[in-house]
Amino acid sequence: MAVSADQLAELVAEVGAENVLLDPASTEAYRFDWCRFPGAGVPCAVVRPRTPAQVQAAVRWAARHGIPIVPRGAGTGLAGGANAIEGGLTISLERMTAIEIDPATRTATVEPGALNVDVKRAAAEHGLFYPPDPSSFEICSIGGNIATNAGGLCCVKYGVTTDYILGLDVVLADGRLITLGGKRVKDVAGLSLMKLFVGSEGTLGIVVGATLRLVPAPPPASTLVALFATVASAADAVVAMGRTLRPSLVEFMDQRAVNIVEDFTAMGLDRSAGGLLIVRSDAPGAAREEEMAAIEAVCTAHGATECYRNDDPAEGEAFLAARRAFFPATEALGSLLVEDVGVPVPRLPELLAGIADIARRHDTDIPVVAHAGDGNTHPNLIFDGGDAGARERAEAAFAEIMALAIALGGTITGEHGVGRAKIGSLAAQLGPDAMDVTRAIKSALDPAGLLNPGAAI
Numbered sequence: 001m002a003v004s005a006d007q008l009a010e011l012v013a014e015v016g017a018e019n020v021l022l023d024p025a026s027t028e029a030y031r032f033d034w035c036r037f038p039g040a041g042v043p044c045a046v047v048r049p050r051t052p053a054q055v056q057a058a059v060r061w062a063a064r065h066g067i068p069i070v071p072r073g074a075g076t077g078l079a080g081g082a083n084a085i086e087g088g089l090t091i092s093l094e095r096m097t098a099i100e101i102d103p104a105t106r107t108a109t110v111e112p113g114a115l116n117v118d119v120k121r122a123a124a125e126h127g128l129f130y131p132p133d134p135s136s137f138e139i140c141s142i143g144g145n146i147a148t149n150a151g152g153l154c155c156v157k158y159g160v161t162t163d164y165i166l167g168l169d170v171v172l173a174d175g176r177l178i179t180l181g182g183k184r185v186k187d188v189a190g191l192s193l194m195k196l197f198v199g200s201e202g203t204l205g206i207v208v209g210a211t212l213r214l215v216p217a218p219p220p221a222s223t224l225v226a227l228f229a230t231v232a233s234a235a236d237a238v239v240a241m242g243r244t245l246r247p248s249l250v251e252f253m254d255q256r257a258v259n260i261v262e263d264f265t266a267m268g269l270d271r272s273a274g275g276l277l278i279v280r281s282d283a284p285g286a287a288r289e290e291e292m293a294a295i296e297a298v299c300t301a302h303g304a305t306e307c308y309r310n311d312d313p314a315e316g317e318a319f320l321a322a323r324r325a326f327f328p329a330t331e332a333l334g335s336l337l338v339e340d341v342g343v344p345v346p347r348l349p350e351l352l353a354g355i356a357d358i359a360r361r362h363d364t365d366i367p368v369v370a371h372a373g374d375g376n377t378h379p380n381l382i383f384d385g386g387d388a389g390a391r392e393r394a395e396a397a398f399a400e401i402m403a404l405a406i407a408l409g410g411t412i413t414g415e416h417g418v419g420r421a422k423i424g425s426l427a428a429q430l431g432p433d434a435m436d437v438t439r440a441i442k443s444a445l446d447p448a449g450l451l452n453p454g455a456a457i
């Protein structure tokens, strides 16, 4: 439906001209997140509110005229969930960035556009820690993290975003603003509505504020890098660690991933290793020494050819910088389809072997990194976007990897969300009854289907 000039004038009057972008040259930057698949439309306008009341005004305008809405944080999503809809309204929360720390309740009250890194910094000033740490933590927003229930590197010990949400302010599809939870650790009054919005990818409401749980800062961590001759031996070591140990981070890179990162930014990684693990312990005092020795023993028992240990947090960070460079490094090589399939940890070896087989059969370059301790992998499918055959093969491999994860008792998405890229595989994971319940919830909260249609559900 084309939006008329009169309707847009109404939007400008209700939200404020300084908060609305209308010309395509300015809205272009809001069309895509980091996922180009399956494309994006041109929005009729981008609203950049500064207050919850302005979000409400924009939503009411869209509801009145039947115009679809795409909520947007920092646009780092990897599933196309923030990609614009043709003629729709994009609401970017990027200018709502306030952060307030309350050390007495160990909470942070934040606006959705605050970057994850800024929440971490503000908490650290009070000796506190906000654990969820997507690799993109320096560039992604808390609102986006909540909407995707983002994970990250330290979730293996500290959990994911939902574990740190105590309260939410949400603008509903009809423009009402509700407050759920707050600065209290325990609260079981009514249905768990707050958790329903976490991970709902902008399809049930727009998060305009959150109360986050903070924890005391952990002790400094020690880091171990272990090299293995094969992917299988590295994966077996991860499974063994998962049985008895509780490291604060267990990351995996396969040989292709190591080489892509080395080509992109020489970091001195061993290009000949079949698989590489980066494992951390932040256990307090003497317990750290014990845990690191146990981690090293497991790696050696599973055939690690070399182990390097480092107790200096800054040098440990350098290893992680290599792991975090993976996405930018693969982006530089061609078009990308990014997966985040996950399986129960004991099935990790089968998943990694299956992905390698799919890569071979579809003649597609698929380097893999993983938050291995969670069984959550990132196969990045790299292909020549200008070659129709290569694209077709990559899309077939993309679907097959998700089917494999489901067959292994896993998920099509461990942390990035379904977005628009994985929507075709959702029903295969949930099954018809769970899909019915999902649709019923969606239509109860958004009967006109205006909140992020085409994404997540």
Ligand SMILES: Cc1cc2nc3c(=O)[nH]c(=O)nc-3n(C[C@H](O)[C@H](O)[C@H](O)COP(=O)(O)OP(=O)(O)OC[C@H]3O[C@@H](n4cnc5c(N)ncnc54)[C@H](O)[C@@H]3O)c2cc1C
Pocket (backbone or CB within 6 Å): 033, 034, 070, 071, 072, 073, 074, 075, 076, 077, 078, 080, 081, 082, 093, 112, 133, 134, 135, 136, 139, 140, 141, 142, 143, 144, 145, 146, 147, 148, 149, 150, 151, 152, 153, 201, 202, 203, 205, 206, 207, 208, 327, 328, 415, 416, 419, 452, 455
């Ligand atoms: C280099 C790189 C590394 C990454 N590593 C990780 C990782 O380790 N773990 C991980 O989980 N993710 C990772 N991601 C993916 C991405 O950063 C996360 O999904 C992040 O949570 C998205 O936040 P954002 O602010 O960019 O949201 P956006 O991309 O803007 O939006 C993401 C989704 O949330 C919705 N949304 C955004 N804000 C709101 C709001 N206020 N209310 C309602 N809905 C909203 C959007 O509609 C969309 O569906 C990575 C991305 C990149 C580019």
